Amino acid sequence: MELLNALLVSPFAEIFGNPYFFMEVLINGLMAGVMYSLVALGFVLIFKASGVFNFSQGVMVLFAALNFVGLMDALSAYMNPVFAIALAGALTVLIMLGVSLVIERVVLRPLVNQAHIILFMATIGVAYFLEGLGEMIWGSDVRPLHVGIPDDVWFIFNEQVMVQQSDLFAAAVAGGLVLTLALFFHYTRTGRALRAVADDHAAAMSIGIPLNHIWVIVWGVAGFVALVAGIMWGSKLGVQFSLSIIALKALPVLILGGFTSIPGAIVGGLIIGSGEKIAEVYWGSAFGGAIEEWFAYVLALAFLYFRPQGLFGEKIIERV
Numbered sequence: 001m002e003l004l005n006a007l008l009v010s011p012f013a014e015i016f017g018n019p020y021f022f023m024e025v026l027i028n029g030l031m032a033g034v035m036y037s038l039v040a041l042g043f044v045l046i047f048k049a050s051g052v053f054n055f056s057q058g059v060m061v062l063f064a065a066l067n068f069v070g071l072m073d074a075l076s077a078y079m080n081p082v083f084a085i086a087l088a089g090a091l092t093v094l095i096m097l098g099v100s101l102v103i104e105r106v107v108l109r110p111l112v113n114q115a116h117i118i119l120f121m122a123t124i125g126v127a128y129f130l131e132g133l134g135e136m137i138w139g140s141d142v143r144p145l146h147v148g149i150p151d152d153v154w155f156i157f158n159e160q161v162m163v164q165q166s167d168l169f170a171a172a173v174a175g176g177l178v179l180t181l182a183l184f185f186h187y188t189r190t191g192r193a194l195r196a197v198a199d200d201h202a203a204a205m206s207i208g209i210p211l212n213h214i215w216v217i218v219w220g221v222a223g224f225v226a227l228v229a230g231i232m233w234g235s236k237l238g239v240q241f242s243l244s245i246i247a248l249k250a251l252p253v254l255i256l257g258g259f260t261s262i263p264g265a266i267v268g269g270l271i272i273g274s275g276e277k278i279a280e281v282y283w284g285s286a287f288g289g290a291i292e293e294w295f296a297y298v299l300a301l302a303f304l305y306f307r308p309q310g311l312f313g314e315k316i317i318e319r320v
Helices: 002-017 019-050 057-076 081-111 116-138 165-187 189-199 201-206 211-237 243-247 250-257 262-287 292-306
Strands: 153-156 161-164
Touching: 002 019, 002 262, 019 057, 019 161, 019 165, 019 189, 019 211, 019 250, 019 262, 057 081, 057 116, 057 211, 057 243, 081 116, 081 211, 153 165, 161 165, 165 189, 165 211, 165 262, 189 201, 189 211, 201 211, 211 243, 250 262, 250 292, 262 292
Parallel strands: none
Antiparallel strands: 153 161
């Protein structure tokens, strides 16, 4: 009886009894969801263009953040901090483009036409290599990252709801990046080539689109997205190796939104982010707390029973 009350009565009584607090939890969840969407975008871009599920995307977020904060700390000793941040960002973009080029040339190109599971396992190898390389170069200590993102709070709705400025800033950056990518895909020649490759590899090659070049571009864009996500997460939590695990929260986002859909990555991120925060605050006590760590995966698993291709994924129909 107590369990039923904790699951079906008490949470809803708390929500309707204090709607402002519920709104605060919801907004914080949506802000976290935007961050998940940012990481999920990297997975979607590579999967759309190559059909490869890039398990190393989470580690790419960590590797980009490690290089950025390491270079920024080193350069700050010789120049103005603002210039150090800008130069560190530019150098890290070049590093991630170089990493993308090496992955395509050394790892993926020799495995063209191999089974997807082999390509997936190759990305697992890339993930462990990048993680080890990052630790070898920059060490394993937690590094604080300060790039001037405001960390005060705002009070809205008659000062009843508190919102972190850093969360709003991250949401604005993520939203701007998503909009830029959407415009890039729809209105540029390279973007249309990427969409053609995503739709049909053979047809794209038949009209002269170089598949290998497209893969390099996609991995480069995914590396840039990883850098932005790494800076946002690193500013919030510090640059640490658990970032790669946090980034894997993008997996349930992909399951909900669909592995090939950019809008799906956004909507899925918002559902997962808000869902896990609300579940933790209102239903966590019924399970002993800390359900935020696994709620997203259980929600995604349950969703698979009803729509395996995700909300925006393409339903595959095989006719016999």
